[in-house]
Amino acid sequence: xxxxxxxxxxxxxxxxxxxxxxxxxxxxxxxxxxxxxxxxxxxxxxxxxxxxxxxxxxxxxxxxxxxxxxxxxxxxxxxxxxxxxxxxxxxxxxxxxxxxxxxxxxxxxxxxxxxxxxxxxxxxxxxxxxxxxxxxxxxxxxxxxxxxxxxxxxxxxxxxxxxxxxxxxxxxxxxxxxxxxxxxxxxxxxxxxxxxxxxxxxxxxxxxxxxx
Numbered sequence: 001x002x003x004x005x006x007x008x009x010x011x012x013x014x015x016x017x018x019x020x021x022x023x024x025x026x027x028x029x030x031x032x033x034x035x036x037x038x039x040x041x042x043x044x045x046x047x048x049x050x051x052x053x054x055x056x057x058x059x060x061x062x063x064x065x066x067x068x069x070x071x072x073x074x075x076x077x078x079x080x081x082x083x084x085x086x087x088x089x090x091x092x093x094x095x096x097x098x099x100x101x102x103x104x105x106x107x108x109x110x111x112x113x114x115x116x117x118x119x120x121x122x123x124x125x126x127x128x129x130x131x132x133x134x135x136x137x138x139x140x141x142x143x144x145x146x147x148x149x150x151x152x153x154x155x156x157x158x159x160x161x162x163x164x165x166x167x168x169x170x171x172x173x174x175x176x177x178x179x180x181x182x183x184x185x186x187x188x189x190x191x192x193x194x195x196x197x198x199x200x201x202x203x204x205x206x207x208x209x210x211x212x
Contacts, residue, residue: 032116040116047102047124047178048131054098054174055135058162061094062087062136065160069149077157088166091132092173099125099177106182113186121182125175133171136162 063086066077102125106117140162142148152158164170 032114036114036116039110040114040120043102043106043117043120044124044127047121047174048127050098050102051128051131052135054094054128055132055139057094058087058091058132058136059140062090062162064141066157067145067149067160068157069152069154071154074145074149085165087162088164088170091136091164092166092170095125095129095132095170095173096177098128099174099179100181102174103178103181104185106178107185107189111186111190113182113190118179118182121178122175125178126171129171129174133164 065087067074068077099121102121106121107113110117137143141159143161145160148158
């Protein structure tokens with residue numbers, strides 16, 4: 001006759017013999033260091049300064065809208081032209097290029113990535129776009145159209161002020177391009193997190209059959 005099998009002993013997670021779970025690894029569990037914050041601030045500052053170059057390029061490459069005055073009012077010289085949206089298109093294309101280059105350069109310099117770098121790209125892109133917009137409008141044709149029309153005289157074409165009709169949408173082109181390029185490169189070519197070690201549990205104790 002054989003003795004009945006005893007039910008296996010299932011240890012409780014609070015049992016001292018139960019091994020603790022392995023520590024978490026990867027960027028989600030890594031604390032943000034002061035060096036990473038400093039790198040994010042540096043990316044923000046450099047991106048913002050680069051906005052001056054964007055402003056110069058926009059000022060020189062954007063198509064001009066020509067106005068004309070008859071002495072009583074100011075009108076578009078060519079009302080059917082598409083140059084009115086050319087300034088916005090030029091700014092957006094330049095901003096997308098600047099953002100893509102910024103994301104690529106940051107990835108090449110620090111492949112590990114990190115939240116401060118992404119935030120630096122985003123904030124720096126916004127500040128750079130604002131600086132470019134301000135420089136372009138400040139050094140471009142005057143915004144006082146009436147005074148400009150009186151200065152040049154009637155029936156003489158003059159340039160309209162440089163404007164961004166798309167507003168915030170154009171200013172977000174740079175940061176969006178920078179973050180998308182950087183995150184895509186990090187996801188494809190960045191370092192991989194180590195695989196977590198298996199959680200080895202103790203084998204349950206079983207009593208084999210015994211002769212009775």
